[in-house]
Amino acid sequence: MLGVTEQIACGANAPQGFESLSRRSNNLKLMGVIVSEELKHIVRIKNTNLEGDQKLDYGMTGIKGLGYRTAKAVIQKTGLDPKRRIGALSEDEVEEIEEAIDQLEQETPAWFVNRTKDVETGEDKHLIGNDVVVSERQDIDRMKKINSYKGVRHKRGQKVRGQRTRSTGRTGSTVGVKRAELKAEAEAEEEEEEAEEGGL
Numbered sequence: 001m002l003g004v005t006e007q008i009a010c011g012a013n014a015p016q017g018f019e020s021l022s023r024r025s026n027n028l029k030l031m032g033v034i035v036s037e038e039l040k041h042i043v044r045i046k047n048t049n050l051e052g053d054q055k056l057d058y059g060m061t062g063i064k065g066l067g068y069r070t071a072k073a074v075i076q077k078t079g080l081d082p083k084r085r086i087g088a089l090s091e092d093e094v095e096e097i098e099e100a101i102d103q104l105e106q107e108t109p110a111w112f113v114n115r116t117k118d119v120e121t122g123e124d125k126h127l128i129g130n131d132v133v134v135s136e137r138q139d140i141d142r143m144k145k146i147n148s149y150k151g152v153r154h155k156r157g158q159k160v161r162g163q164r165t166r167s168t169g170r171t172g173s174t175v176g177v178k179r180a181e182l183k184a185e186a187e188a189e190e191e192e193e194e195a196e197e198g199g200l
Contacts, residue, residue, distance in 0.1 A: 038088070039053070040052045040087040041087060043089060045063060046063050051086065057075060059086045063129065064132050066101070070104070070112075074104070077100045078100050104126040140154055
């Protein structure tokens with residue numbers, strides 16, 4: 001049996017019985033399904049592997065530090081079609097996207113970037129990729145070192161942002177508190193203490 005690309009190549013010269021298949025594959029091509037060998041399966045942008053069959057606007061959110069809104073801003077700056085497949089991008093277009101990502105700090109307002117007023121430099125930065133993980137780890141280590149409230153909570157492995165801890169976030173062997181059993185144990189201890197005092 002012929003592959004889809006071979007059927008398209010055959011066209012009118014398709015073997016007997018394959019005419020309908022070649023017409024169907026041409027219809028698929030017209031409907032917007034990309035049947036091309038030029039479509040790359042994996043494209044590397046900013047040291048991140050992105051799947052080539054995804055659309056540009058959603059696919060770029062696979063880069064750590066880029067959300068949908070930021071990806072749309074980058075695409076708008078480059079002038080590319082957001083519904084295009086990532087695998088169909090040329091090397092020049094990939095470089096153009098990377099340059100646009102690098103210029104986010106200069107091109108966008110301060111509230112748009114993901115790290116405003118950096119602790120060390122005081123500048124507004126937009127971190128991408130592994131820089132996001134490294135900066136987060138450094139922030140947590142700094143809070144632990146100065147023994148701030150958040151740092152102490154991180155050290156203890158407790159919740160940091162003011163959530164409830166009475167019913168959730170329990171660790172260790174204690175699954176639940178059975179009040180009746182605890183009360184019975186306390187009463188038994190009291191009776192033992194009274195018996196010891198009476199024996200003296």
